[in-house]
Amino acid sequence: MSTAGIIFANLHDSNLPELTRQRSMGSVPFLCRYRFIDFALSNMVNADISSIGILAHYNYYSLMDHIGSGKNWDLARRSGGIQILPPNVSAYAETPATYYNTRLEALKYNIFNIERIQDDLILMCQCDCVANFDFGELLSEHESSGADITIVTKKVHLTTQESRNHVIFDSNSDGKITDIHVKPNDITGYKDVSLNVIVISKKLLVTLIHDAISHNFTSFYRDIISRNLTSKNIKLFRWDGYYADILNFEDYFRTSMDLISNEENRNAVFGIRNRPVLTKVRNSPPTVYGDNCKVSNSLIADGCIIEGKVENSILFRGVKIGRNACIKNSILFQGAQIGEHVSLNCVVSDKNTTIRDRSVLSGNESLPYYISKGRMI
């Protein structure tokens, strides 16, 4: 059965206010050269999903720029391919509300586009996680299990605090979901939490969205999944590979740092031979290391010029580190210009920042020092 993909590019932007001021969650830069949407897109492309709609309702310029024609994911197709669906502002007063917030509202708003999908199945996911999923296995499991809906989960140990961020499922021994707890207050222990990856037939999804429109439902989990637990066969698919949730800025920083040092995790995302992580390719020249540089335990993109010291850090494209500068535990986005004798620790600098000679900036691992786009310090 053929499968189409739907990616929610803006869901949970509010988790990362620092980085999503002028971009969608999907276009938040990550790990030298990626954007979060690359994981969702690559996972789909690697499972031969070649028709993908990206629902984006605000801040989508950077996303449009990143995706372009879809060439980099081999999805610049005459039929299918990647389509970004911004809100279609209408000239007519009677069509209001271009804003939506939840997954279900996004689906309702785009019902016209979803109805036009010609594939049998739909796989939906979002952009706030780092994982190299095997969607191919998920799809064959969905088909062979006869489920109406399959939801990917991960079994994790939850504290009361953490459970408030998650959708939690109970299931029977067949993997059929028997109960659902949306952001509960009081659940602890090893539980299946939703990774927000959902497989459903196109036909059923269209029916459910129309139902949601006529009943004015707003939450996919609360209004659709929980109401259909008995009438539909809703199964879970437990993922036991690497998975990192980005729930806030601290998560973003911690996940980045972990992927520098932890080669096993890095390989679980980037080292799987038949499931590469694809992204926009650029024309940067290779990185040039100077005579007096000292680099250790760092991930470095192309196009950098390094003349100082870099340790436990991530340098994006085109970063320049001046002589005698010392960069530790920091993440420098594209184009950062770091002067001489600068000292940075636990800093996250957004695109095209400039740090003048001899500046000393230091944040903390639980609250990195954030420098916004284009700032000069």
Add this chain to the structure above:
Amino acid sequence: MSTAGIIFANLHDSNLPELTRQRSMGSVPFLCRYRFIDFALSNMVNADISSIGILAHYNYYSLMDHIGSGKNWDLARRSGGIQILPPNVSAYAETPATYYNTRLEALKYNIFNIERIQDDLILMCQCDCVANFDFGELLSEHESSGADITIVTKKVHLTTQESRNHVIFDSNSDGKITDIHVKPNDITGYKDVSLNVIVISKKLLVTLIHDAISHNFTSFYRDIISRNLTSKNIKLFRWDGYYADILNFEDYFRTSMDLISNEENRNAVFGIRNRPVLTKVRNSPPTVYGDNCKVSNSLIADGCIIEGKVENSILFRGVKIGRNACIKNSILFQGAQIGEHVSLNCVVSDKNTTIRDRSVLSGNESLPYYISKGRMI
């Protein structure tokens, strides 16, 4: 000097309310296979303008679909190419107003994008006309004349009635514009009316837009051109080739009918060897003529199946004309299914309409009978 293009896709949509309910002026279908924006785009591409921004503020889905990656205009480029700029809805309450109405408001809203243009000159035009302009000649004239701004005009004979639709210029013998009349009430005779094609340096445009922002100007002609008539060298470039303005539905119909019968005008648009009109290419098979068809004086796209009579008409892609049907003076958009023994006269049917057997529909040349998208009669 390198030139970038700016196309206003939505200006004057209100002139054609029938056809712009769900599309922008730029994506209104015209003459079997074109959309209005094809003329603006092709004129630019034929003058080697390879970086084009399309400002679209509502109803842009059909436009995005038509343009795609820009491949059909050979503008799927790594740098430059075509960019559609929908309003960038922001998540933040402090950035409101995604609607704009005038040319100048559109420019103000997109000042950030215009500032990023790397070309020296900017050529602006819109989508409510049919013409095969020689923009190459316009650009070299602009450069050699030393003008700050060059505006394309056409010398036409105006009645009082007509002058209310136009911007009219007075000029001296050098072609320098000396006065401007925006939609005047009382001007008649042979006058230079603006064709809304404007050449200006990027630097000057940016300055003028910033000035307009700080003064809260809203009209390009009234607030910018007329205020700068003495301080800047504003010239006109008189176009004497074919040009058809589409000011209302009657114009749309009349221009279409004229281009069927008037071979000279048709060649002035489509028959210029080094300035082809480019559009999205499709995979339609050729048109099949049946044993009993009778076709005369008609323009016919590919993918049609014709078994009835067609006279003075325009058939878009995939139209089917049943046996013994008789189509006269009509324009049938893509996918029209015309039953047997149907009789149509002065009808314009939008996409994918169905006319059942034996229907008789007849409009008038001054008010064609319009059938909206997807209707079945």
Add this chain to the structure above:
Amino acid sequence: MYTKKECVAMLLAGGRGSRLYKLTDKIAKPAVPFGGKYRIIDFTLSNCINSGIDTVGVLTQYQPMVLNEYIGTGEPWDLDRSVGGARVLPPYQGTTSDWYKGTANAIYQNLNFIARYDPEYVLILSGDHIYKMDYSKMLDYHKERNADCTIAVIDVPIEQASRFGIMNTYDDGRIYEFEEKPPNPKSTHASMGIYIFSKDKLFKYLTEDEEDPESSKDFGKNVIPKMLNNGETMFAYPFSGYWKDVGTLESLWEANMDLLGDNPEFYLNDRRWRIYFRNYALPPHYIGCEAEVKNSIITEGCNIHGCVINSVLSNGVVVEPGAVVKDSIIMANTCIKKGAEINYSIIDTEVVVGENCRIGAPRADNVKITLVGSELEIDPGVTIEPGSMINAADLASLKNKNN
């Protein structure tokens, strides 16, 4: 780069197709125009993409320029991929390579192209036929039977069977014998020249065949018989549906005519199996006030003022007032001047047929088809006899004779 593909198609497009005479003076047979907008190779390429096969090596040799330019990036067929897609593979100079010596040698010389995609299966196709076929079903058939090689066959009338390569099979479809053009055919399963090989077997047999100095390096003559001899598992995959080898002028003409009528034998307007082709944005075609068009196919850029009956016209054809085109194929940008009359003919591209010319004769049992080669300018009033094949040299001698 991860480049693995399950199945790679190799399309043999090198043939001249000399029985198409002057149509293939300057282009290879797969590049010959067909049906108003297509070229013969479009059908095979479209079959590939519609079957989910997105890696197609196109092996060219004879006059590849037009084909090379036509295929270009592969974009019209959605075959412009960063991994795979359509790739033109000309012969090349290397330590061991040379002009392709036969179908098997052509594939052999490109084994490194195939190896790059590490496929389980290789589909061998030719670019010479008009048909719609879902290769993925044939691949399923091949996989289900664990075959080493599967050959597509079509039933032909027994009286024609001796013109084909015939597969003799057991009831389960397994092939026990292959006979090339047998005088006394035992079955009617004609090979369509479409093979699926399991990759390792293909590599083994092609390498062996290459080393065999006696071999003529041909699939039908050498590789298939050798595999049968060695007892490899070979199945015939039965295909039914429209399939036409357009190797002669008559069959090319017939296949074009099969597109006409209310219920055409071969249906192009099929939304579930689109035939893709490279096209450009030409203006819509115009049918003038005096024109008469019946049972014909007309496409973009044409300007019809005369009479067109039972004919197929390519883009940009002009038929002037009073001209008559009947039972004919007119290729791109040809102009038929006033009063000219064309019957049962194929006129190649960019020809000017002068005023009041007579080309061919009305179609009848003993009348042969007439061919006018490309880029000729035929003077007003010239008559070209039915059955003629005209190119520039012929035209010159015709002129001398008439003078």
Add this chain to the structure above:
Amino acid sequence: MYTKKECVAMLLAGGRGSRLYKLTDKIAKPAVPFGGKYRIIDFTLSNCINSGIDTVGVLTQYQPMVLNEYIGTGEPWDLDRSVGGARVLPPYQGTTSDWYKGTANAIYQNLNFIARYDPEYVLILSGDHIYKMDYSKMLDYHKERNADCTIAVIDVPIEQASRFGIMNTYDDGRIYEFEEKPPNPKSTHASMGIYIFSKDKLFKYLTEDEEDPESSKDFGKNVIPKMLNNGETMFAYPFSGYWKDVGTLESLWEANMDLLGDNPEFYLNDRRWRIYFRNYALPPHYIGCEAEVKNSIITEGCNIHGCVINSVLSNGVVVEPGAVVKDSIIMANTCIKKGAEINYSIIDTEVVVGENCRIGAPRADNVKITLVGSELEIDPGVTIEPGSMINAADLASLKNKNN
């Protein structure tokens, strides 16, 4: 289709470059990797697009597969155009064609490709050099002087001039004499092998040259001297800037090293003149805790745990802990195992250098460069003497000798 272009570039990319020895066993010289991410041909292709020339015929002959695949649709260089763009032009079989016999014959065989774009000017390039040049300025120079042919020249030291084709000119740049490798050079204007011809002259002289049985069909040896003899207007266009023929291992090594340092001789990170290349989305490179990297170039997909000094590493290179790479070029996906030491060497792609191997010797006046060919696996502890050129056969004999 409207296809006119003012200037079409023809890029001669067929040469083997045999002085690069085992680097060009499987690829043509223009496809040889350079500077960590590039191939030699990238510089010429990028020069074309940066100069506004969007139609480039790439003439291949020797081992074209890699080049063919590398150029692909031309997209990385923005040369995937519906009219023009980058087009690979292999030799083909036709009525008159055959393997390319010389540079002039190669262009001659593709005159119909050029004619399609009806250009006023034809730019002839080779894909063998590392340089940045704005051909549009040279074209302006050609146009201003109404020249029939303009040849780009660069000043070389007089003592080296006898290794080049030398243009002797009047003060206004007009060429009066061309000497191929003159023993006593009269000037220092060496031809860069870059020609602009006005189209009609090119067609005329190539056609004549083709008919001359004495001619070796070469621009430098035949066409240019003939044009000079006939008194055509020929100018030398002076170019100054970095220009390097990377035709030997030493010059290839030097050109790579020219990328290093604070003020590199050849600057890649130039935003006004980008060098485009085909690349894929590899992960960022990782520098480990124990690594030492100095004065080097490193790119995507590398994993560096050892010591890298004065070296250029291509994508996917692994340097294990304790390994040392010094004054060397390591090409894509090569792995240097623990404790191995590499000095003044070029290691081709996909090589595995076993633990504690010693390759080459520290760079010194009398030490020659060492080359290890692609896809070799060198056993642990093996020593490869400086100046060796190793491919699979050599490696086997080396193994036997050591046993």
